[in-house]
Amino acid sequence: MYHHIKKLMYTVNVGTPDPRFGNMLLEQFGGANGELAAAMQYSIQGLNCDDADRKDLLMDIGTEELSHLEVVGTLARMHLKPMKKDRDAAEVDPLIAIAGGGGVSLFNSMGDAWTADYLKITGELDVDLRSNIAAEARAKIVYERLINFCDDPGSKDALQFLMTREITHMKAFTAALESLGKAPFSVGKIPPTPVLVDQYFNDSTGEGDEGESDARGPWNQGGEWEMVEVPELRQGVENLESRDDERPGKKERAGSPVPKTRARRSA
Numbered sequence: 481m482y483h484h485i486k487k488l489m490y491t492v493n494v495g496t497p498d499p500r501f502g503n504m505l506l507e508q509f510g511g512a513n514g515e516l517a518a519a520m521q522y523s524i525q526g527l528n529c530d531d532a533d534r535k536d537l538l539m540d541i542g543t544e545e546l547s548h549l550e551v552v553g554t555l556a557r558m559h560l561k562p563m564k565k566d567r568d569a570a571e572v573d574p575l576i577a578i579a580g581g582g583g584v585s586l587f588n589s590m591g592d593a594w595t596a597d598y599l600k601i602t603g604e605l606d607v608d609l610r611s612n613i614a615a616e617a618r619a620k621i622v623y624e625r626l627i628n629f630c631d632d633p634g635s636k637d638a639l640q641f642l643m644t645r646e647i648t649h650m651k652a653f654t655a656a657l658e659s660l661g662k663a664p665f666s667v668g669k670i671p672p673t674p675v676l677v678d679q680y681f682n683d684s685t686g687e688g689d690e691g692e693s694d695a696r697g698p699w700n701q702g703g704e705w706e707m708v709e710v711p712e713l714r715q716g717v718e719n720l721e722s723r724d725d726e727r728p729g730k731k732e733r734a735g736s737p738v739p740k741t742r743a744r745r746s747a
């Protein structure tokens with residue numbers, strides 16, 4: 481059950497309206513990382529959730545995002561208002577000015593219609609929580625960029641509030657994911673193939689014009705990692721050799737270190 485209270489979650493004050501900034505704000509209204517997308521993603525995940533405790537979390541945050549939608553929509557409307565009467569302002573966003581009468585609608589800053597394709601809903605709680613952590617990180621960085629392009633102190637104040645809440649949500653989703661007690665990299669029930677899972681394929685090689693070269697780091701060395709050099713080139717060599725093997729009288733060779741799944745893919 482939803483209930484609306486005639487009060488914004490955060491008071492919005494705008495000094496001088498800036499229609500161009502109002503247009504940018506629409507990214508957080510009807511955009512891919514915007515508040516409607518967040519509200520729908522978490523609420524619909526919540527509808528699908530069999531875990532009562534995490535369902536409560538998803539519904540709490542999903543509902544808060546609807547309140548954010550109201551705040552950012554109010555802020556955008558205040559900035560877009562000059563489009564109602566001022567021709568120069570209307571030229572900033574004709575779609576909003578002519579079709580929308582200077583108000584907000586569910587479009588992003590480029591006028592693309594909001595779409596359910598923005599939502600990441602898999603029905604697997606830990607996978608959904610990972611999507612939500614990433615969604616909050618994207619929302620945070622978009623708010624940060626909006627703040628950096630904003631001159632109005634009142635608008636900045638409201639955006640700082642909204643940006644901060646995204647970090648709060650990120651913390652909550654992260655804690656919820658950890659509370660599931662799943663082993664790291666354990667997703668679903670079918671285990672990955674041993675050996676292959678720890679092989680790092682050095683698929684980008686050579687030296688770049690800016691001095692880029694093969695990097696080593698904890699993403700490809702130490703622990704269980706095994707570095708596999710240029711598997712595609714080795715695969716070509718292996719194919720030639722195996723053609724030789726098919727000739728009568730050829731002796732059996734030792735196994736190749738190139739993984740079989742990889743061989744099948746390019747066969």
Ligand code: MN
Pocket residue numbers: 515518544545548619642645646
């Ligand atoms: Mn939000």
Ligand code: MN
Pocket residue numbers: 518545616619645646649
């Ligand atoms: Mn959020």
